[in-house]
Amino acid sequence: QVQLVQSGAEVKKPGSSVKVSCKTSGDTFNNHAVNWVRQAPGRGLEWMGGIVPTVGATDYPQKFRGRVTITADASTSTAYMEVRGLQSDDTAVYYCARKDISVAAYAFDVWGQGTMVTVSS
Amino acid sequence: EIVLTQSPGTLSLSPGEKVTLSCRTSQSVSSAYLAWYQQKPGQAPRLLVYGASNRATGIPDRFSGSGSGTDFSLTITRLEPEDFAVYFCHHYGTTPYTFGQGSRLEI
Numbered sequence: 144q145v146q147l148v149q150s151g152a153e154v155k156k157p158g159s160s161v162k163v164s165c166k167t168s169g170d171t172f173n174n175h176a177v178n179w180v181r182q183a184p185g186r187g188l189e190w191m192g193g194i195v196p197t198v199g200a201t202d203y204p205q206k207f208r209g210r211v212t213i214t215a216d217a218s219t220s221t222a223y224m225e226v227r228g229l230q231s232d233d234t235a236v237y238y239c240a241r242k243d244i245s246v247a248a249y250a251f252d253v254w255g256q257g258t259m260v261t262v263s264s
Numbered sequence: 265e266i267v268l269t270q271s272p273g274t275l276s277l278s279p280g281e282k283v284t285l286s287c288r289t290s291q292s293v294s295s296a297y298l299a300w301y302q303q304k305p306g307q308a309p310r311l312l313v314y315g316a317s318n319r320a321t322g323i324p325d326r327f328s329g330s331g332s333g334t335d336f337s338l339t340i341t342r343l344e345p346e347d348f349a350v351y352f353c354h355h356y357g358t359t360p361y362t363f364g365q366g367s368r369l370e371i
Contacts, residue, residue: 178361187363187365187366188309188363188366189363190359190361190362202359204265205360206360238308238309240308240309242356248296248314250297250314250356251311252314252321254308254309254310255308257308
């Protein structure tokens with residue numbers, strides 16, 4: 144059974160950075176992209192970007208370009224997302240989610256448990 | 265960016281009833297790239313339907329998706345107690361991927 148296991152909760156000061164990890168177990172990175180989605184308290188879902196680990200290709204929405212970096216280590220089947228310049232409105236649960244890229248119609252079928260990031264002075 | 269608008273925002277229903285949730289896109293999209301997720305408090309979203317009408321693995325057949333163009337829907341027949349949750353639609357055909365704001369089903 145495939146699982147995505149994320150790192151634990153973080154509390155950060157405004158202006159600092161956070162790096163969240165997402166380890167895939169029960170499968171490899173082959174034919175998959177890892178996406179990151181966040182959810183502010185009581186709010187909806189927001190796509191932050193994704194990576195195809197086997198080729199290192201990344202994609203980000205305009206809103207997060209330059210502030211978010213997504214990387215992956217194929218040797219450990221772990222993806223990472225770093226967010227810089229944190230502000231209070233970055234307080235959210237951050238999820239990683241897997242997408243099978245061998246079939247374009249497949250959506251985000253496996254999700255991590257979420258990582259709560261709190262930004263507070 | 266494709267904007268997804270869901271309706272209704274909140275719906276109060278009883279177990280055994282049937283419900284249809286709507287998702288409208290700001291421009292026509294391929295039905296191949298429209299998904300629905302269920303989210304319960306404190307949990308990650310769970311994929312229900314992909315490609316507008318394909319149930320994900322393990323999803324009961326009381327859940328069904330349909331639609332094309334700019335109008336999509338998720339129907340749940342015979343609501344079970346565990347179906348009371350928030351439902352999101354999702355477009356993943358082109359980036360930036362976007363989500364609807366969610367529809368909440370309450371008992």
